[in-house]
Amino acid sequence: MADTSNVAQGEFPVPITVEFTGGLELLFGNERKHKIVLPARLEDGSRPNISYLLKYLVDNLMKDQRIDMFIMEDNVRPGILVLINDADWELEGEETYELQQGDNIVFVSTLHGG
């Protein structure tokens, strides 16, 4: 029953680019752009999605201890937009979106100065 083409694709790790802007980069060692590689499958056999990515970023990339400046109630905190390949993540299924090879994920904190 297994879809062979899917399995073959699924076994490759998923390299993606993650960017932080609007001041969020300050929480990630003041680096805007990060290249990371996610596993093809998680322990439960599912593919890595945005929810997994958020946890991955906090555990592996975040330098600042103020986690609630990035995550609140297991989701990005209010005032942060998530962009999947230059589109609002709400156009792509939000945290359930499964990451594809070469995806560009941008986290933008809103600015208020003027």
Added chain:
Amino acid sequence: MGSLDETCASLRAQITATEAQLAGLKRDLANAEQAAQGETATTAEIQHEDHNGEGRRWPLLQEEYKRYGRQMIVSQVGLKGQLKLRSAKVLLVGAGGLGCPAAQYLAGAGVGTIGLIDGDTVEVSNLHRQVLHRTKNVGKYKVDSAIESLRELNPHPTYIAHRTHLTPEAAPAVFQDYDLILDCTDNPATRYLISDTAVLLGKPLVSASALRTEGQLMVLNNPPRAPGDKTGGPCYRCVFPKPPPADSVVSCADGGILGPVVGTMGVLQALEAIKVITAPEIDAASDVTTAHPRDPPSLHIFSAYSSPLVRTIRLRSRRANCAVCSAEATVTLDTIKSGSTDYVFFCGSASLPSLLGPEERISAREYSERHSTVTSDSSRLYTIIDVRDEAQFGICSLDNSINIPISKILSSGHSAGSQGADNEQQAAQIPSWLPSEVASSESTNPIYVVCRLGNDSQIVVKKMKELGLDQHGKRFIGDIRGGLRSWKEQVDSSFPEY
């Protein structure tokens, strides 16, 4: 020495009094000028009408053809667009870093009525970016200072000064008389108020913001349609249904801002406003698909140190459960005016940390008295840590102070903490950011922490105590109450304030 001190104190008092008097005079002058200009404007309008009356063949004045010719020959504008600009009424909320350049280009382009609303007065620290204000106008209302410059640039438009901050009670009445709103403000509560009012009155909104080296721009509620009509453009609440936590909001005063960055955003607001005003009407009768497609809702992000400088992202359309622009809307003009939509409560206010007890804090004067003699040895008897970032430390700092930015302090030990292993606590006792001679468990020399205003310093003191650096109370660790601002007030008036 005593009498010299007294002389200085007396002179300072005299200067303060004279400055207050000067500010008062400037305000009186502004009001008088405003009244005088009101009279001149009326005369000018009458002349304008006479002109139109005698030469009905030409809708613009001779001078206006010359003045606006270079933009009128651009095909997107033309005479038709110029006439639309002349009959347009645009309100700019905020006459600061965004409002100044935006108003400048809208006035230059010949927008017929330009309203400015802002209750602030001009400060010296505004001048590097708020390009309509002049040094001589420090202390004057920003809207008066801005309109003075705008009149010199273009005397044709009608300028309306609202010398007050936008309040929920007044917002609907103020917005009513305008066709298009520009959000040039600096705080989330006002941004939600502006968006809600604009949606409920059917006005398109051009919203921008800027901080440090970045800016953001959106055209919202475009096209402006009634709440519940899904073909209308999204509003601020559709994009940001929940406000950010108040503690995460950074102002230009705290985070800094480059003039050309906020200037770019203001200029882009003027551009988007001109595009909205001069856009060809979409004929309701004609087939929608053949009409000019409007730009999809977008967020433009400007980043001065990135390439490309601007990236544009596609935004969602109207949110089906939006509190303002959906069929399920709960916010109305009445709930805004009555205060039952409470913007201050919605957005919260940043809680200034008051983490330390009085015994853990000393005043700037007390610190200076304890350690007034600066000798080569003195640095060994105590440690003073300045937790501002490197750029601020480079501007000015206290003698003997060492710089350890709070970002560095808060980013250490995270991985150890998240693993939560008990045996790692020993290693975390002496954090890598602390010089070893300071961290030595044999020393009980006091550690003082200082920052700009006395907020971050409290966080750091608390953190150091959590790490056990105070040796269970044997070693004093505390902060300077009120930070470097009180150092200037209480100890050294020559210390720079930035």
